[in-house]
Amino acid sequence: LFYYEVTAEMFCTTKDSGITDLKGLDGQRFNPGGTGTSAEDLCHKILGLFDVNPDYFVASQADAADAYSNREIVGTIKLGPVVDSYVMQLNASVPVNVINLSDEEIAKIIEAYPFLIKVTIPAGTYDGIDQDVNTVGTPQGAQTTTKLSQQDGYNIVKAMFDDGKSIWQAAYPSGAENDYVAMTLASTVPLHAGTVQYFVEQGIEVPEELIPPEYVAVQ
Known part of the structure; x- marks a missing residue:
């Protein structure tokens, strides 16, 4: 029907650990994300692709944040919007680095798990990170x-x-200005026929591969 947000899988490490790539996590005490979360599941999937085996610190997000601030672990995972309050919290306690994935790594991940997409975290999103960071997300x-x-x-x-836009924008201010049309048109599966009808009505061009066979043009 539509997309309204993209959540990024952010591999966060302490700057003073010197870990700037996935391989650097091998053998290190690292939290794979909150226990039972999709972030944890994605972490195991991604690191498994590259034969990276941290010494996993299994814990809730709150306990992982405490362990991070106490330097009991070298880092943790957060799956969330590009501007994420949890990552900001980590950065406030111990300066953080978000691992930048190479184009080759991203291509390999998406080939294995095509429900993921490339996500870019713009430079300056987090204090002390002055370059774009590329990762994957959902x-x-x-x-x-x-x-x-x-x-x-x-x-x-x-x-x-249209009709209820102001309502959800007020309820979800962090995503109020997201380009939801572009996000929806970036779908990797066909759109619902009703979505296509709405976009056509608005003069928005819908790629042929996103138009389902059951769509009926409305005059």
Whole structure:
């Protein structure tokens, strides 16, 4: 139906650890993300691809933050929006480095897990990180099946992008200015027929591969 946010998998290490790549995590005491979270699952998937085996410190996000600030671990994972308060908290306690993944690493990760996309964290997002950082992440949005009618899908998307836009922007200010149209058009799976109808109505060009066979043009 639509996407409204992209969450980045941020491999955070202490600057004084000197760890600036995934290989540097091998054998190091490292938290893979909050226990049972998707961040933890992605961490194991990604590091497994590169045969990187940290000494995992399994804990909740809160306990991991304490361990980070006490220098019991060299770093932790956070899956969240590009500007993430948890990473800011880490950086305030001990200066943080977010590992920059190479184009080759990102390509290998996406080939293995095509639900992931490349995410760039702009320079200056976090104090002390003065260069763009590339990683992978997941688009966040609303999904449905073809059982939802084109009209119902259209009504939902219109409410999100038009009639009710001010409501969710007030409720989610950190993502209020996200380019949700561009995020939706970057989908790797076909859009719902109602989404296509709304975009066509707005004069937005929809790539052919994103138009589902059940879509019916509305005059």
